[in-house]
Every structure is written in C-alpha cells, then in structure tokens.
Amino acid sequence: AQRVTQPEKLLSVFKGAPVELKCNYSYSGSPELFWYVQYSRQRLQLLLRHISRESIKGFTADLNKGETSFHLKKPFAQEEDSAMYYCALSPFNQAGTALIFGKGTTLSVSS
Amino acid sequence: DAGVTQSPTHLIKTRGQQVTLRCSPKSGHDTVSWYQQALGQGPQFIFQYYEEEERQRGNFPDRFSGHQFPNYSSELNVNALLLGDSALYLCASSTNSNSPLHFGNGTRLTVT
Numbered sequence: 001a002q003r004v005t006q007p008e009k010l011l012s013v014f015k016g017a018p019v020e021l022k023c024n025y026s027y028s029g030s031p032e033l034f035w036y037v038q039y040s041r042q043r044l045q046l047l048l049r050h051i052s053r054e055s056i057k058g059f060t061a062d063l064n065k066g067e068t069s070f071h072l073k074k075p076f077a078q079e080e081d082s083a084m085y086y087c088a089l090s091p092f093n094q095a096g097t098a099l100i101f102g103k104g105t106t107l108s109v110s111s
Numbered sequence: 112d113a114g115v116t117q118s119p120t121h122l123i124k125t126r127g128q129q130v131t132l133r134c135s136p137k138s139g140h141d142t143v144s145w146y147q148q149a150l151g152q153g154p155q156f157i158f159q160y161y162e163e164e165e166r167q168r169g170n171f172p173d174r175f176s177g178h179q180f181p182n183y184s185s186e187l188n189v190n191a192l193l194l195g196d197s198a199l200y201l202c203a204s205s206t207n208s209n210s211p212l213h214f215g216n217g218t219r220l221t222v223t
C-alpha cells in the first residue's frame with residue numbers, strides 16, 4: 001500500500017540548532033516527493049520537491065530510495081521556521097495529481 | 112492574484128443534511144482537486160476535476176460528488192452527512208502539466 005509516515009508529531013529545537021524532520025514512504029514505483037508547510041494562519045504551501053533539488057529557506061531534502069526516506073533538513077533553525085510540515089508523495093509522477101500526505105510534524109523553534 | 116479561494120469558511124450542518132462547498136482556482140489553473148483533512152491528520156485526496164470531468168478519485172463513498180464548471184471553478188457536494196464528515200475541506204488547483212498544487216484556506220465543516 002502507498003503510505004507516507006512522519007514518525008514525530010512534534011519536534012522542538014532551539015534557535016540555531018540543526019533540524020531534521022523525518023519522512024518515510026511506501027511505494028512500489030518511482031515516486032515524486034514533496035514537503036509542504038503551513039505557517040500559523042496561512043494556507044498549506046509547497047516548500048520543496050525532490051526533482052527540483054532546490055534549497056528553499058535553507059531547507060534541503062534528499063530522496064533515499066534504498067531507505068525509502070525523504071527527510072527534511074536545515075543546519076540552523078530560525079524562529080520563523082515554526083510551522084506544521086507535511087511530507088507528501090505523488091504516485092503518478094505528476095505534481096498536480098493525487099498526493100498522499102503524512103500526518104504532519106509540528107516544528108517548534110524557541111529562542 | 113487572489114490565489115485559490117474557497118467558500119464558505121465555516122459551516123455547521125446536521126447529520127443527514129446535504130452540503131455544497133465552492134472553490135475558485137488560481138488564475139491560469141484548469142485542474143481542481145479536493146482534500147479532506149480530519150483533525151490531527153494530513154489531507155486525504157477525495158477527487159480531481161479536469162475539463163469538467165472527474166479524472167481521479169480517492170477512497171471516498173459516492174455520497175461525495177463534485178462538479179467543475181466551464182470557468183474551472185468547482186463544487187464539492189456531500190449527501191447524507193455523518194458526524195465523521197466533520198473536517199477541514201481543502202481545494203487545490205494546478206495546471207494540467209507537471210505543476211505543484213496551490214491550496215485554498217479551506218472550509219471547516221462541522222456536523223452535529
């Protein structure tokens with residue numbers, strides 16, 4: 001079955017500390033993977049997608065097909081990074097089609 | 112550009128009633144997808160509309176139906192509401208090419 005697992009509901013770190021939000025997936029083919037973010041009182045928005053290999057707001061994520069993981073990392077957390085983060089998988093290798101989301105991880109960055 | 116707009120923002124209905132939610136896609140987008148987000152869960156795919164037809168459907172019963180209009184806007188209809196239908200309903204739009212989803216703010220449906 002196709003599934004996205006985010007094992008942590010809440011991740012609390014101090015400002016300046018490294019951050020790693022974990023995401024594991026289950027999919028038989030070649031998936032396309034995304035991280036979406038929802039800041040307080042804002043809509044869900046795309047943070048990054050693995051095929052673009054971009055670094056957005058200092059975040060990076062590498063697709064590890066051997067471990068079926070797509071962990072989100074940032075070397076130095078900022079308070080404005082506090083938000084809800086969702087990992088998502090597209091089973092049809094098209095960004096605009098059905099996405100399977102994980103349950104999300106709340107990142108809390110304190111000073 | 113207003114982005115994806117949804118109405119209403121909040122709605123309270125009684126069990127057994129029917130509800131219609133509305134969505135206008137981002138300018139230039141022709142594909143609309145609907146997601147249900149229960150409390151503490153990630154969004155779950157309901158269905159997607161393109162060229163006024165349902166193109167993909169998730170694991171939702173037939174009580175959930177939709178429509179897309181020639182101007183690309185869309186409606187989500189839910190019949191015979193159950194308490195378990197209480198959730199945030201998200202609309203997302205995209206182009207038919209390989210573009211990422213743009214989400215609206217959602218409609219919070221409460222079934223009592």
